[in-house]
Amino acid sequence: MTTPAFECRSCGHREARTILDLGFLPLPNRLVSEREANHPDPRYPLELVYCPHCSLVQIRETVDPELLFTEYLYFSSFSETMLDHARRLCRLCIGRLSLSPESRVVEVASNDGYLLQYFLREGIPVLGIEPARNIARVAVERGIPTRAVFFGSATARELAAEGEAADLILGLNVLAHVPDLHGFIDGIRCLLKPGGAAVFEFPYVRSMIEGNEFDTIYHEHLCYFSLSVVAGLFRRHGLAVFDAEKIPIHGGSLRIFVCHAGTRPEEESVRRIEDEERQDGLLSYEYYQKFAVSVEGLRQEMRRRISGMKKCNERIVAYGAAAKGSILLNYFDIGPDDIPYIADINPHKQGKFLPGNHIPVVSPEKIRETRPEYVLIIPWNLKNEIMEQLSFISEWNGKFMLAIPRIEVIASGS
Incomplete structure (x- = not known):
């Protein structure tokens, strides 16, 4: 189910200008079973638009969040890059905000x-809020x-009434997923202690445009922020962005305090x-x-x-059976005849299949067994x-390939 008519998620304006129309694509994070792969997957419109009233870049339609998030297959702990990023952010926040076991995160x-x-x-009390029930269970099992x-x-x-008001609220790669921005930000205001701080990270719209990162446009990524737009949103709720920095994670993100x-x-x-x-025109169509x-x-x-x-x-x-892959391969009309797994x-x-094109998902050991010439x-x-994980493809002179920001072939071991 999607929303029937456009209304800007920030200002409520009802007109939008198209930036990129990707057509109708399947939900990228809903991998399908072998039985489901015998049937076509539901597809939903995916159009990136610009609001001429407030300059927010966003997708036109909103898919029911229950379809997107109640069961989810993205586990951050499977990436050493994400774990290292988390360790460094934790140290930064503890030092900058003087957090202690008397604090709450x-x-x-x-x-x-x-x-x-x-x-x-570090002995600091924490609470996680995670709508995907299967992932929340894993977190609880880990303590x-x-x-x-x-x-x-x-x-x-409700949380504030239970005594869960926070000295630090974290929101990494979540702000872009929120259908009700004003309800979300008002929630931050309610839960944040008077002297507290919140830290958000989200993909930077400038990095997406200049890096051709169209594969980060999918149904759960509703908004693509500039600092100017997001700071205005927080101001409307009595909050202020007091620091900001560009960081490389996810192909180029903003971190705001x-x-x-x-x-x-x-x-x-x-x-x-x-x-x-403003000088470079990010607020203009x-x-x-x-x-x-x-x-x-x-x-x-x-x-x-691929034809060659x-x-x-x-x-x-x-x-990497990530949402990026579903968007890229489906939009490029690449299927099992082109990429077998x-x-x-x-x-x-x-054991599952990518939605839409139904490319099977297998263990990385399959690469060692089949020795392909290229790994995308x-x-x-x-x-x-x-x-580094796949450095073994050098044993048969295999090569790596990238599609973003441009088509590039990289020799293994280089």
């Missing part, structure tokens, strides 16, 4: 506890207090990034107009490359970690 969309575990090891609920104003008020308005001085970084955005042309060029080039491999009897397989280290995904790395944001 709440994470929204806490996944399997991959971040909260590091605060817990991370977790509630399997969606976060919003009502949930925040938020507090109750007037409780902390604004760092120079906020004004500097906002000035850059013109900035986004060439994106669709770039994406279509990638699609045509990838089709040409077939003519030379060269085989290509893929690694996609390997993934996550055992919860093995789907999670390009984790390419260094994956190339």
Whole structure:
């Protein structure tokens, strides 16, 4: 089920301008079973648009969150890159905010506890909020207090009434997923202690556009923020962005620090990034107009490359059954005849099929067994970690391939 008509998730404006229309695609994180693979998957519209009233970039339709998040197959702990990022963020927050065992940390969309575990090891009380019931169960089994609920104003008020108000609220890669932005941000305001701070990380719209990262556009990623737009959202709820920085995670993200308005001085970084955005046109529609042309060029080039491999009897397989892969391969119209399987280290995904094109998901050992000439790395944001994991393809002179930000072949061992 999707929303019947467009209404900007920030300002309520009812008109939008198209940036990129990906057509009707299956929900990318809903891998299908062997039985389900005998039938076509439901498809939903996926169109990236620009609001001319407030400059928020977002997708036009909203799919029912119950379809997207109640059962989820993305476990952050399977990535060493994400674990290292979590360790460093924990140290940063403890030092900067002077957190102690008397403090309380709440994470929204806490996944399997991959971040909260590091605060817990320092003796700091934590609480995770994770709507995916299967992932919340895993977190609880690992000793991370977790509630399997969606976060919003009502949930925040209940938690505050129970004494769960937080000195630090964390939200990594969640703000883009929220259909009710105002309810979510009001919830942050309700749950955050008067002297507390919230830290959010989210993919930066500038990085997406300039890096051709169209495969990060999917049904659960509703909004694509600039700092100027997101700071305005928080201001409307009595909150202020007091610091901001660009970070490399997920192909280019923003990390922002938020507090109750007037409780902390604004760092120079906020004004500097906002000035850059205005000067470079991020708040105007013109900035986004060439994106669709770039994406279509990638699609045509990838089709040409795969056709050439077939003519030379060269085989290509893929690694990483991430949502990125579903979007990229389905939009490029690549199926099992082109890429016979996609390997993934996550055992919860093995034995299933990518939605839409029904490419089977297998163990990475399959790569060693079949010795393909090329391995297409789907999670390009984790390419260094994956190339190290699959360094054994150098035994037969196998090569790695990337599709984002451009088609690139990398010799193994380089």
